[in-house]
Amino acid sequence: xxxxxxxxxxxxxxxxxxxxxxxxxxxxxxxxxxxxxxxxxxxxxxxxxxxxxxxxxxxxxxxxxxxxxxxxxxxxxxxxxxxxxxxxxxxxxxxxxxxxxxxxxxxxxxxxxxxxxxxxxxxxxxxxxxxxxxxxxxxxxxxxxxxxxxxxxxxxxxxxxxxxxxxxxxxxxxxxxxxxxxxxxxxxxxxxxxxxxxxxxxxxxxxxxxxxxxxx
Numbered sequence: 001x002x003x004x005x006x007x008x009x010x011x012x013x014x015x016x017x018x019x020x021x022x023x024x025x026x027x028x029x030x031x032x033x034x035x036x037x038x039x040x041x042x043x044x045x046x047x048x049x050x051x052x053x054x055x056x057x058x059x060x061x062x063x064x065x066x067x068x069x070x071x072x073x074x075x076x077x078x079x080x081x082x083x084x085x086x087x088x089x090x091x092x093x094x095x096x097x098x099x100x101x102x103x104x105x106x107x108x109x110x111x112x113x114x115x116x117x118x119x120x121x122x123x124x125x126x127x128x129x130x131x132x133x134x135x136x137x138x139x140x141x142x143x144x145x146x147x148x149x150x151x152x153x154x155x156x157x158x159x160x161x162x163x164x165x166x167x168x169x170x171x172x173x174x175x176x177x178x179x180x181x182x183x184x185x186x187x188x189x190x191x192x193x194x195x196x197x198x199x200x201x202x203x204x205x206x207x208x209x210x211x212x213x214x215x216x
Contacts, residue, residue: 006186009033009053016051016082019074023135025053027188028162028205029116033057035160035184035207036114045069045110047102047117047150052079054114059083059091066094067108071101102146105154113156117146119164120193127193136193143167151177151210158211164190165204166197180208 006027013025025033033054036044040062046055049068052075058066068079076097084092098108105113118138120128128136138146147161151174160183163169169180184207190198
């Protein structure tokens with residue numbers, strides 16, 4: 001994945017309307033968005049949509065329909081506004097907004113679920129500013145609990161996720177899934193709370209894809 005393509009989505013993320021308390025798209029989210037050129041004619045779920053950058057990428061790529069999910073109604077309003085402002089009314093008609101948490105993913109079926117889950121191990125959270133901590137809580141001790149929650153509750157055929165390279169996919173116990181398959185990787189900047197694990201605040205970020213196992 002080229003730095004130019006990732007940079008395009010980073011720049012777009014900075015232009016989005018973002019309400020107070022809603023997560024402005026991170027570099028990780030921009031990287032995920034840059035991998036969605038294969039969304040054409042698919043139903044895509046943007047899980048934990050925030051301001052909607054990943055939803056925008058899927059819609060721009062020609063997704064048949066996009067489900068933007070978040071537990072925060074303000075994030076859904078931002079996503080709808082950003083889609084309308086940047087892609088127009090036709091794209092908005094292909095967007096469904098769904099206010100729920102990840103334990104309630106099951107009823108919404110998708111070909112592909114895309115997610116940038118909270119993945120800062122819990123030991124790093126004291127270094128996150130208090131007013132932002134709710135946006136990063138959920139990774140658990142190994143940083144993978146958010147991803148585990150998504151994989152446990154989604155009915156999507158494929159799950160595509162960001163993952164800092166310091167996270168260990170071998171720690172996942174996933175009897176219902178094959179993978180992860182490496183879709184892309186990039187060297188990206190990390191936020192200051194990662195300094196304990198990445199002193200230079202730069203490191204590899206992977207895009208993993210999991211595929212649901214077929215039941216015979």
